[in-house]
Amino acid sequence: MKKVNFRHSTSRKLLFSVAFLFTFSFFGLAQNDAAQDTTATEQAASGGDAAQAAAGSDLGDPAAGKELFNSLCAACHKPYSNSIGPALHGVTDRRDRDWLNSWIKNSAALIASGDEQANAIYNEWNQTAMPAFPQLSDSDIGDILAYVEQPKPEAPAATAGAEAGAEGTGGGGVSVNIILGILVFVLAALMLVLFLVNKTLRNFADASGIVIPEKPKTKPIYKAFVENQFLVLVSSVIVLLAVGYFAYGWMMQVGVDKGYQPIQPIHYSHRIHAGDNQIECKYCHSSARTSKHSGIPSLNVCMNCHKSIAEVAPETATEEYSKEFYDKEIAKLYDAVGWDPATRTYSGEEKPVKWVRIHNLPDLAYFNHSQHVSVAGIQCQECHGPIEEMEIVYQNAPLTMGWCINCHRETNVRIEGNEYYEKIHEELSKKYGVEELTAAQMGGIECGKCHY
Amino acid sequence: MSSNKKYWKSVEELNENSSVVETLQQKEFAEEIPVDEFLGDKSSLESSKTSRRDFLKYVGFSTAAASLAACEGPVTKSIPYVVQPERIVPGVANYYASTIADGFDFASVLVKTREGRPIKIENNDLSKFKAGVNARVHASVLSLYDTKRVKRPMIEGRNVSWEEFDREVGSALQNANGDIVLLTQTFASPSTSKLIQEFSQKFGNVRHVVYDTVSEDAALNAFQSKYGRRALPNFDFSKAEVIVGVGADFLADWYGGGFDAGYAKTRIPENGKMSRHIQFESNMSLTGANADKRVPSTPSQQKAVLKALKAYVSGTSSTSDLPANVDDAVVKAASQLRKAGSAGVVACGLPDEQAQTWAMEINEALGSRVMDASNARVIRQGNASEVAKLVQDMNNGSVGALLIAGLNPVHTLPNSKEFVEGLANVETVVDFTTRTDETSKLAKYVAATPHYLESWGDIQFSEQSFSLMQPTIRPLFDTRQFQDTLLKWSGNSMSYYEYIKDTWSAGLGDRNWGEVLHDGVFQANSPVTVASGATTSNRSYNIDDQAGDGFELMLYTNTALGDGQQANNPWLQEMPDPITRASWDNYVTMSKADAKALGVMNENVANGALNGSYVNVSIGDTVVNNVPVIIQPGQAKGSVGLALGYGRKEGIQDEMQTGVNAYPLYKDFSSVQKVKIEKAPGVHEFACVQLHNTLMGRGDIIKETTLEIFNTKDAHVWNKVPEVSLNHIETPVTSPEVDIWDSFDRSTGPHFNLSIDLNACTGCGACVIACHSENNVPVVGKDEVRKSRDMHWLRIDRYYSSEDTFTDDLEKKENIGGLGSSLSEFGELEEPADNPQVVFQPVMCQHCNHAPCETVCPVAATSHGRQGQNQMIYNRCVGTRYCANNCPYKVRRFNWFSYAKNDEFDYHMNNDLGRMVLNPDVTVRARGVMEKCSMCIQKTQKTILDAKREGRTIKDGEFHTACSAACDKGAMVFGDVNNEGAKILEKKNDDRMYHLLEYVGTKPNVMYQTKVRNTTEV
Secondary structure (H helix, E strand, O other): OOOEOOOOHHHHHHHHHHHHHHHHHHHHHHHHHHHHHHHHHHHHHHHHHHHHHHHOOOOOOHHHHHHHHHHHHOOOOOOOOOOOOOOOOOHHHHOOHHHHHHHHHOHHHHHHOOOHHHHHHHHHOOOOOOOOOOOOOHHHHHHHHHHHOOOOOOHHHHHHHHHHHHHHHHHHHHHHHHHHHHHHHHHHHHHHHHHHHHHHHHHHHHHHOOOOOOOOOOOOHHHHHHHOHHHHHHHHHHHHHHHHHHHHHHHHOOOOOOOEOOOOOOOOOHHHHHHHOOOOHHHHOHHHHOOOOOOOOOHHHHHHHHOOOOOOOHHHOOOOOOHHHHHHHHHHHHHHHOEEOOOOEEOOOOOOOOEEOOOOOOOOOOOOHHHHHHHOOOOOHHHHOOHHHOOOOOOOOOOOHHHHHHHHHHOEOOOOOOHHHHHHHHHHHHHHOOOOOEOHHHHHOOHHHHOO | OHHHOOEEOOHHHHOOOOHHHHHHHHOOOOOOOOHHHHHHOHHHHHHOOOOHHHHHHHHHHHHHHHHHHOOOOOOOEEOOOOOOOOOOOOOOOEEEEEEEEOOOOEEEEEEEEEOOEEEEEEEOOOOOOOOOOOHHHHHHHHHHOOOOEOOOOEEOOEEOOHHHHHHHHHHHHHOOOOEEEEEEOOOOOHHHHHHHHHHHHHHOOEEEEEOOOOOOHHHHHHHHHHHOOOOEEEEOHHHOOEEEEEOOOOOOOHHHOOOHHHHHHHHOOEOOEOOEEEEEEOOOOHHHHHOOEEEEOOHHHHHHHHHHHHHHHHOOOOOOOOOHHHHHHHHHHHHHHHHHHHHEEEEEOOOOHHHHHHHHHHHHHHOOOOEEEEEEEOOOOOOHHHHHHHHHHHHOOOEEEEEEEOOOHHHHOOOHHHHHHHHHHOOEEEEEEOEOOHHHHHOOEEEEOOOHHHOOEEEEOEOOEEEEEOOOOOOOOOOOOHHHHHHHHOOOOOOHHHHHHHHOOOOOOOOOHHHHHHHOEEEOOOOOOOOHHHHOOOOOOOOOOOOOOOEEEEEEEOOOOOOOOOOOOHHHHHOOOOOOOEEOOOOEEEOHHHHHHHOOOEEEOOOOOEEEEEEEEEEOOEEEEEEEEEEOOOOOOOEEEEEEOOOOOOOOOHHHOOOOOOHHHOHHHOOEEEEEEEEEEEEEEOEEOOOOOOOOOOOOOOOEEEHHHHHHOOHHHHOOOOEEEEOOEEEEOOOHHHOOOOOOOOOOOOOEEEEEEOOOOOOOOHHHHHHHHHOOOOOOOHHHHHOOOOOOOOEEEEEEEOOOOHHHHHHHHHOOOHHHHHHHHHHHOOOOOOOOEEEEEEEOOOOOOOOHHHHHOOOOOEEEOOOOOEEEOHHHOOOOOHHHHHOOOOOOEEOOOOOOOOOOOOOHHHOHHHHOOOOOOOOOOOOOOEEOOOOOHHHHHHHHHHHHHHOOOOOOOOOOOHHHHHOOOOOEEEEEOOOOOOHHHHHHOOOOEEOOOHHHOOOOOEEEEOEEEOOOOO
16 A cells, blocks of 8 residues: 655665756757647637637627636536536526526516416425526626537547647657657767778778787786775775665665655545645645644535535546546545435435545654644645645655754744744843744754654 | 651651661662573573574564564554534544532543543532542543443343343333332432432332442431431531541541542641641541641540530530540640631541531531531432341342442442342342443343443532533443433433433523533522432441450541442552552551551561551451551551452452452441451562652651741741852852852743642642543553552652651650659650651652753753753653662653553553543653653643744643642642742742752752641640
8 A cells, every 4th residue: 555656765866867867868858748738738728619609609608608607606506417506508498588587687586476487496496595696687697608508518529639639749759759760870870980980990000011009918907906905995995985875874764754655545636626726725624723633624524615516627637537537536525425416415324534644753753733834824835845736645745853853943933923922032032142033942942842 | 847857658667777778768770670580590591492693693683674674664544534523623622511420429520532532531610619529530531441341231141222121121110020129329410310200200119229339327317317408518628727527538538528629728828827637537547647636546536536525615524534645635626626616617527426416516516617507418318228128128029120320239238148139039120330340240131321421410519519411422332321211211202411401491590501511510409309208317327336355447438449439440549549658459557556466567578569467357257358457657556447449350350350348347337347357377469659769868858847937937947948068158059159050041931830839738649640641651550569660750759757856755865864754754755656747748750950860861862941841752762761860859760561552561551442541642652761740741832832823922820730730729839930920930939938859959840838737736
């Protein structure tokens, strides 16, 4: 289960050097690729938009409708599937336009007026009232309807797009290979030329009777080395030191799980949540504000949003993880929390998720999130790394004592507006003759502050 | 004065030639490491097949294997809630007010829970009715996680569902051939009383018998005949100026306990005044140990004392037939009482109605405002005559069904044999019990009931003080409350929770239910009236019949185990008795003279452990065999003491099956008995910490003075700071000029100090258990304690000293003139052990500013913090034990073994259930490291963090250690001395303040307040 990347520092160093060498050779290449990719996606996107615009043009502007839909309707409605309210795709076929206008502007009034259709749907959806939107003009409603009446984007189209992308990159690869081939060819040609020149010169020398002087036979180099005791001594000292250095380095990383990236029971992507959707970390990890634990959010927190998000948008899918993959992971959440998306009810059958803990601080060290998050105002990323980019979370910091202490030595205590620090700061800054106090000066590197 | 007095912990120390004492003074670790055992034995070495080469191979392999194994970390799973309860934040403790009411201990408590599991019990400061959160209540949280609990309902030993159980018992009750009898503990619960009335109405032939394992029947009878209600008078000792105790251990469990906080308030001299406490008693009790004057007297003498006292106070008589010294004390006590008037009080603990009535009459005659008969205590309701009648009825077959709740009568009834015989005649026996015990073994139906931390309840302490019990965890097992079951059987569909709310629907006045539940306590009048006619007792108690030879036995409940309900609780078993300092045992306490006469011995073996002889104790044909004896200084001659609550075998882990069962001697529920004692062969090994961790023979540990000197002389007379000569000038050791150390700057931020008032400390031991539960202190077991390896971070040292100072003795000896006077006056130079004075001194790490331990640690595992704490870093410690050696106070404890998850130490840390009590904020220490008091740094850090988060300064009184929070006597005060106006600063500047072994120059952050005794005679 435990998968650790970059465990050994030596192998890491080797890898680094190789990477360094190859950087130059592939740098230009990568740039080419990237450029091509972006243009490809842009084209696809604009193409799609154009097609959609064309399809919905008789009702209104689907682009404007999308904006309105997301801000007003998306909490309860989805275009293609039922949510808190019914799916809206095809609604213009089911109802006439005037009815829709009056329903959207004030559904309660319509129901109260005794409209048969209105009452039927009100009762069908468990008498959940839809809020009134008197601010919407008829043309706004038209825009929204234009948006929801767009044909459902076909899944094969997405695959096709991906394939096209793959071909595109494949084409780039060919051109690189050609350049490489040419280079190899040129090099080989050069070697051949050199060899031939050398041979020709020797032939000339033979022909003109010049005797090339033989090199006097010297001792083989290894023998000379062995006989030179000083050199042996120096090099063995160097070898020993090197071995010691690397052995120490190896031993020091024992138990340091930097880069630990276990596979979790549900593939939860911080990239999607914290990165793409900009969800504040402490929305889910709320106990980081008040507790020593940041807390793994309980599943009811997930359900705050995922009650209405049963599938990811097609854009969320990456090359590595398809939309189907992500949707299956959301289904895992539903299974664990006992939610039936079809009937939109909880079955009561709960299966707690056994997450694999990534950051394992030993029991002997006390760490309190709220001290760092609420009092010091440190960003989560400071220790946890670019969490908003992580598809699978890994341990970013070594979590060694040295790492803690370094930070405590370098970081100034945030005292602004905190009455607790007022007197202490005044006295201590006078004592140390400084304006800003580090955590260490405040007593943050005393052993007993973390070990008890 | 302080330095003239000789203090001793054990009789052994009075022996000048004792090699044991000498060894213990010189050596930190009394026992050598048995190197010879495994290396010195030549024959075993030679016969071994392991050659040196093999050995090296093994070492090499295991080193390599260990380092390889270290590479791969374990996979840790984290399982969050599916739906997180709103108020639970992982990592943040929640507190709930609740109440313990187990029939013996009644107290309003605050329960600390973490992630939904209770981990600690604390005082509920809102409680007006001080019903002592004592050591047992503190430890009760561990009993929740007792592995020997009954986990589900059973019929004839077979696990059944509640449905089946209800069906079977329901039909059995319907068809009961005879009376249905409820034999219960004192519930002191209005709702339960109401419920039982309803249950009786439903079945018709129901009788309710209340049985207190340790009875207050005599006092209840006396109160009833005097005041017409079956209750016990309440006392508020904080209003007392003169207290006379006659056989009443009112600092312990007398009348249900909880009087110590009020008592302690009057013991701190304020404006030159403090209370005067005179105690007449036979056993050396906690109360006697705290008295200003203690008069050893046998129980029969005590009754005479009370009689004389009554006569002297009312002035009707001026003579008694008591021994001269006792009579003298009574005369003086009487005149002091008279002088104190309404501030005087007499407390009587004799199981004798006449004596109890006399005491109440004296108090009435004095107009004592200490005794309160209007708001009487109802936490003892037991009725011995009805219990006796029940046993009779059972034997003649008139009882059809017996429902036992919260009791273990098979073990605790003096006439248990008859009870067991009677049980066979009862068709339906239902035992409502939390843990398996002797009674549940014999009952056909066992109804598993939850622990009080899983239950609802309303408790009535006294006629106007109430408290609510609320669950703090979902029941761990398939249990159901006794009351819920009764509701079901009476055909009521309500839950007991709803039932309580219903009972109180109109009784809470202007307060609402939520508010009251939050506070836990409230003042009201009971909404339920109990027919008092059924509770009259016609049994009379009289202890006059003590003539003839033999000893007067005084049965008592000790601090650790009480009535013995929590005998399977290792914290309590390991808690040293405050007086004898023995753990894991009960024993006969005997005076030195009587022991000598009987040929009974106590001796300390080479490592300081105590051995003692056995005796057989008998009343008629009831014999309790092989009871070990401890020679107790201060025990009245001709009397012996023995603690109840020990000797249980059923449902108790092997390790906890300690002591002997004294209940068979508790004839007719009278704690005073005439017994015959004879020596039995064999030697008992005690786990007595009396001689452990001595202060290396250094004196001046205790500073003590009398009220008179305290009031009239300067502080430097009675609380002299040691001086050294600097340039031929005597300079106090505390002055900076004689200090050769550089000092830390502690002027910024909090600087913690702890003050311990020797006057207010009664030695009750609540702090010891609070420390246990707060700091995950391991239990090491009897054998290890015997080896002086107890792990208590906080110990309460008990010192004896002779009544008069040794200097006085010397003066007297030198002034003897002639043979005639020498004969009489030598006689007055009593044996120091006959009636010693006692001082309790809680000692934990003193957190020295110049800590000797820090300088000797080779790996800097113990270092100093700016907040005044001496910090101990377990993960850095390599276990050299230099620090313990260099500690002048002997407060460091070494982990000789791994005490968690180790089958050799099968206590709570060896099972998943028991480990739930561990405090997640404190490390469980590994084998081979030193540990000691941390001044609860986890608590102070938490307080600081809360303040930082809220952006505010910290008010005085917010900082607490586990011990200072547990001490409801105010003996321990903790706080920040950099905070102007803090109470601790006041204590620091108090004239009584001194540091332990001040002349060593360690500058401790723990300070003590000189003990002042009120020796004023009128």
